[in-house]
Amino acid sequence: MGGTFDPIHHGHLVAASEVAVRFDLDEVVFVPTGQPWQKADDKVSPAEDRYLMTVIATASNPRFTVSRVDIDRGGPTYTIDTLRDLRELYGSAADLFFITGADALDKILSWKEVDEMFALAHFVGVTRPGFDLSDDHLPDHEISLIQVPAMAISSTDCRERVAAGQPVWYLVPDGVVQYIAKRHLYL
Numbered sequence: 001m002g003g004t005f006d007p008i009h010h011g012h013l014v015a016a017s018e019v020a021v022r023f024d025l026d027e028v029v030f031v032p033t034g035q036p037w038q039k040a041d042d043k044v045s046p047a048e049d050r051y052l053m054t055v056i057a058t059a060s061n062p063r064f065t066v067s068r069v070d071i072d073r074g075g076p077t078y079t080i081d082t083l084r085d086l087r088e089l090y091g092s093a094a095d096l097f098f099i100t101g102a103d104a105l106d107k108i109l110s111w112k113e114v115d116e117m118f119a120l121a122h123f124v125g126v127t128r129p130g131f132d133l134s135d136d137h138l139p140d141h142e143i144s145l146i147q148v149p150a151m152a153i154s155s156t157d158c159r160e161r162v163a164a165g166q167p168v169w170y171l172v173p174d175g176v177v178q179y180i181a182k183r184h185l186y187l
């Protein structure tokens, strides 16, 4: 599951957990982006902070891991590169799945080397409040569309809440609340 994770929140975690159960996955690898190209104009927190928040949020789940491939590669992150790196790390016998929310799935056709991407991994689109989940615009590619419990949470909303002095308790894991405060993020 790729994401900016700025910060990681319970919407990400529920989506990952649901897909893991549904597809009987051995592992869910969270991959924080290096420089997200769709967000080049926005202010994104340092990669190390986003990486550490992702580690903190996933630490208690033995099936959740975090990969640094996108952060360590440097430059803008393209999912095709992420999938190639993971394929190399996990070997040709591994079945790769790419988990994405309805909003990101919507833009998938504009992603780099989209056909190769679909060859490398099975794409799983999950429901997200405020967005329609459909693959009508994705010709000839097999994508699984999965209903997950509706979590009307976004990282944007979490950042705005912190900036406004409002709590993010229970929207993000407790350790992430503490990390945001300790590092003075989003102020």
Ligand code: ATP
Binding pocket: 002, 003, 004, 005, 006, 010, 011, 012, 015, 099, 100, 101, 102, 103, 104, 105, 126, 127, 128, 129, 151, 152, 153, 154, 155, 156, 157
């Ligand atoms: P931002 O508001 O900064 O864009 P975000 O909440 O959308 O943050 P991202 O890191 O952009 O989080 O998302 C990573 C992936 O998680 C994307 O595929 C996105 O669609 C999915 N996702 C994010 N929030 C939810 C949610 N509440 N429910 C389901 N999927 C989600």
Ligand code: MG
Binding pocket: none
């Ligand atoms: Mg987003």
